[in-house]
Amino acid sequence: MKKLTRKKFLKLSTATLGVLLLSEPLLASLKFVPEIDNPLEFYPERDWEKIYRNQFKYDSYFHFLCAPNDTHNCLLRAYVKNGVVTRIGPSYGYGKARDIYGNQASHRWDPRLCQKGLAMVRKVYGPRRVKNPYVRKGFKEWLDAGFPREENGKVPAKYLNRGKEPFIRVSFEEAAEIVAKSLLNIATTYSNDSGKELLKQQGYDEAMVEAMHGAGTQALKFRGGMPLLGATRIFGFNRFANSIALLDKYIRNTDKDHALGGRLWDSYSWHTDLPPGHTMVCGHQTIDFDLVTVENSKMVICWGMNWISTKMPDGHWLSEARIKGTKIVTVACEYQSTSNKADEVIVIRPGSDPAFALGLANVIIKERLYDAEFIKGHTDLPLLVRMDNLKLLKPQDIIKGYQPKELKYAQLLKEGEKAPPPIKQRYQIMSEELRHEWSDFVAWDMDKNSTVVINRDMAGIAGNLAMEGEFQVETVDGQKVNVRPVFDLVKEHAAYFTPEVVGEICHADKDAIVRLAREIAANKASVLVSVGMGPNHFFNNDLKDRTIFLVCALTKNIGFHGGNIGSFAGNYRGAYFNGLPFYIYEDPFDIELEPDKQSRIKSYYKGESAHYYNYGDRPLRMGNKLFTGKTHMPTPSKAMWFGNSNSLLGNIKWHSDVVVNTLPKIECVVVNEWWWTASCEYADVVFAVDSWAEFKFPDMTAAVTNPFLQIFPRTPLNRLHDTRSDIEVLAGVAKALGGLTNDNRFVDYWKFVYENNVQAYLQRIINNSTTLKGYKIEELEANAKEGIPALLMTRTYPKIMGWEQSNENKPHYTKSGRMEFYRDEDEFLECGENIPVYREPVDGTFYEPNVIACGATGLIRPRGPKEYGLAEDDLSVEARQVRNIVIHPAELTKTKHPRRKDGFTFIYITPKFRHGAHTTPVDLDIISTWFGPFGDIHRRDKRMPWVGEGYVDLNPEDAKELGINDGDYVYIDADPEDRPFRGWQNKPGDYKVHRLMLRARFYQGLLRGVARSWFHMYVATYGSVEGHENNPDKLARNPRTGYQAMFRYGSHQSTTRAWLKPTLMTDSLARKEYFGQNIGKGFAPDIHCPVGAPKESFVKISKAEDGGMNGNKLWRPAALGLRPGYENESMKKFLRGEFIS
């Protein structure tokens, strides 16, 4: 009410008084109960409005960094009232981000956050916070009993009831002591010959035991999940693994040159995020680009990459580019979120992507639309292949006594010489030995009509080289050999993948293939191909990369701001911080205690693929052959400690098998967490760590999809629980180890943590990183506290990989210095993959799994099953991984998956979606309620495990054929050979917990035979099933731990398993090392190693229960006629727009 004071009244002129009378009825303000004539015009009593004003007020705000593995890293502003964070908002600081040169980002970057970040208020303060350290009851009993063991060293089963016992609260110091004692005991047990003997008795593969070299410390596995997410606290696990060399010295009394640290599990490749064919084509992890660059392109192809759902803060770049004329195309196995932003939608069969790419290549080559100059200079396509042995022709084959010329643009290391640190590097680096092993290459010079030597200094330079034809050369021992350029082979191979054939294989429109190919070729250096994890999660992922790369290379769409290939998944590129060796490899025997001084490097830990642990802690041995290369060989896993990663156990592929069959072999499982996940459910020790809003130590990260350098600032929010920083946990266990071994170096190694000066470690990393040098950590953190990030100083902004190669003719990181499409290593020849063939998925297909589709059979010489001692028709799950059988592409769709005869009909995919970043923070009530159609905050249907639940999307015709209604509960069963876990037939109690049951939703965006569930939901555990069956309200909550499942039974991981592909386990592939310009060969974590294939699942789906409550058949929305497949007359009119004419 506008009060009319006496003063004001007297001040008014008559005219205004008149107006006032009309607009504010005086009579009304004089009456006791206010009369309101026209609420559109005037309302007397507005004092109540203060309610909402007070609610909105805040006392202060602070910024913190939210960084799950989504690749964005958003500085969030937390608004505080009475010491409590009541809401979160954006910082609006991105437009202020600068580098040391004064380059600045614009406010087109703002705002940056997401709904999951906003939900953090309920996670930071949530009931399932890990509030203090915990030890599992049975584990503590084992420790207290003095670590008793059976004859063969195994832990007695009574101590291994993981997931079924209560946890005991302990102090942080106690927990650290427990972990230290356990690591010491386990490493000691398995050291030396006595340890070897025990491991052999326990049944570990001999090669694995040998790989330990007698050090029990090599059986300790560590992992900070996606370590780029925390340069000191998550990469800290690497540093800890390095310090374990001190433990080895203590146990075996070795000298410091022969001590061995722990084993470090991979991240990028573990998540199946690494596109393994990128390493094969360009020699390093991935060529990709900051998503902002989409507005530099004329067309972007979102290929199995659901951009707007999985890269949400960068979704606007896509839509803004579209406004300005960029054409958006989706190539995916469904009508997905991003499809609704697309100018063209192309739907293909899941996992058939390499064939689709070959179809595009077929058109581009046939119609000669490729950029000959570009491919002559930048690819191996003009290099000659010997048709006698299918090896690349080498100069020494035809030139007697050939000596490779000195390279101008490479640094060679003599034997024993170490590479300079990345901060001092200019050129690519390799050992002289490798230089000579790889030597140079040969092409056919059209002007001279003879061979010409091509070396890596000639990268990017196109001569008049032959692309097609067959030529003859004479070898140094007098043989006449036919040779052909790689392009000629690729052309012959691609000719079999006509649009007609590819249309049949991919279940795709053949005319769309032709049009798309022509459009890509017409837009050289202007087409961005953003490939996602849809295609990458299939067994043929390396072939998918090689073939899509081929299409991009043919059309000059590599290495330009408007034209490039990209692969998008998690936040993997720790290499941005290439000064990290000074932190993670600091010599634990020679520690630098002065904060301003440089540390000394000595690496003691070994990297290893976690897929072997996933696979049952064994390598790939099939028939008479060991397929896992020597450089890849894992060791037995007797202890594991990980942080920031639920994907290593809670949400692991083949989760059920790991829990039932593999975990019992692992003696100690330690998890750092701030929220109670399924990883905690199965752990022995859980360390309670700070939430991101409570950081008391700064840390640092960057992103693969945006150009920002980010600091995790320390926050003023008091710790809510008995938590520590991840880095304090590492330092605490180190301290305990120091006490047990009497070695103070354990403590010195974390000195700056105890002194609250982690900045010293950060500044060392900064000073030694090519993208960071020049920054000061104090300034960076001060800006972060204001919500302002900095810029990563790579060569370009936005950053794109491949820029120097395509724009400055620098070499790629391959043997030839060019993008390589031909692989002549023995391992590839043996698999029939010297040329980029097409392979069917290994399980998720209607057709013959993993069969090679190739028409140019003269160009490949795969070793068949018989040569491995396997039956040719052995299509069992295991044998398939190494089965090299070839069929003609046109015959492919006549084949059948072996389980089709058993009523299996669905390819079951489990992609990522918008409501979770992995499993963060999907079980929060307000997120769960929005996650899909079945969210009900009041949980009226008591069968629901929680206020939201996992569900499967089904094509309605498929569902109806199976008698399944929208909203019903269904079972999903994958191959009974090994899923949900090996031996399920004899373990009915476990089977009940792990067999997948979930709701079904009719989804018209799917093709027939394809079913889809999201990957994020919290799995059912023994405790949650117990709760679901015994809690009075049937909540699927573990009565002991409070763990909240989103499935009644099983999970999406009940249908997945581990897969090992032979071409990913070679000892011969050339690749850049993780940090710096050094090129080596063989195993390299996150670069060349197995990646798994979690979308590979061919399943059977059957009805479990009616969707309706209280005896009703249909769930209510379907019964009301508002669901697809159940539309009532009004809905039908509504869909057709008929309520208006």
Added chain:
Amino acid sequence: MKNKVYNWQIKRKMEYKYPEARPQKQAAWVFDTNKCIACQTCTLACKNAWTSGKGQESMWWNNVETKPFGFYPLGYDVRLLEMLGPQKWDGDKYIGKTIFEAAPYGEEMLGWMPEEEDWAYPNMGEDEVNKQIPEKANFTLPHLSWMFYLQRICNHCTYPACLAACPRKSIYKRKEDGIVLLDQERCRGYQECVAGCPYKKSMFRAFTGKSEKCISCYPAAENDYQTQCVINCIGRIRLFGFKSNYDKPIENNPIDYFVHIKKIALPLYPQFGTEPNVYYIPPIHVPKEYTRQLFGPGADAAVELYKKAKEDKNLVGLLMLFGATDKIIHSFKVEGDMLDGHCIGYDGEGKEIVRVPLKEHVIIRKEYDEKQDVYRASVT
């Protein structure tokens, strides 16, 4: 007693309970449906700020639903359309019945009361398409099978149904900014507003015995800040500001520009007759029949204009400005051209708040920095 009021969205006078009275300026929003990614960040921003209290569990003042199978609450629009029956437009004039004109005897408007269970499943229909995609699906515009995202808040209508429905006159429209508020002290929980609002944005809270609705974040708006759902929108699809009267639009006022000058942003279900003040740029990939049903006959032209946006640097510039600042932009200007131009947003006094480039710049750093003695490489 009914009054005759002018509704510019249906280009005629219509019946309404109270006499016509427009605010001095109207709080209004523009939502570009083409940019929405359905991330629900807006939804949770609103929830955290306003509806995290007891009894508000199923209350979502902001929601983003996928059309056509998404609704919150269940079937809110199809059920009302069903009650109203098929209606007609004559060019850009609506000649069918509004909900006020179709009011049953004794009621203020045509309406219906949702069941409690209708408020469950807020994300019903997420990402669901209107009809089965065929095998070998290949769509260009318009998509044969389609879905799109529709963002919904209270529309702070010029002729609010909730306001007309309330027997106690507990709902009012602020004269200074057109924000419609539900007096928490005066409300007695009759829920006539819940039944009356065609958009179902008035919601009953049993715990307090009162109904609540979106308040246009007036504590922020009064201080020249945009609403929570706008400043948290990472799709950068939303703009909040103050619209002038339909007959006196100001060309450099962003809201006026979209709504009255370019006519590219349209009201939702104008046929209901409440003159809502949230304006949508319609989805360009959805068939015309459906977009007309939702946004009126202006949808066709709006779609064509958006498709040709790249020919209009003012339109492009303003669309790039969404999300650049949390302050209200009172006027804007575009300088330069598509490749190197900027769009600038000004406050109520004409002072520059923020500027954004129409295209983010590309920087190539020097390969070797002598001072730092370091090579700045891309592959590290």
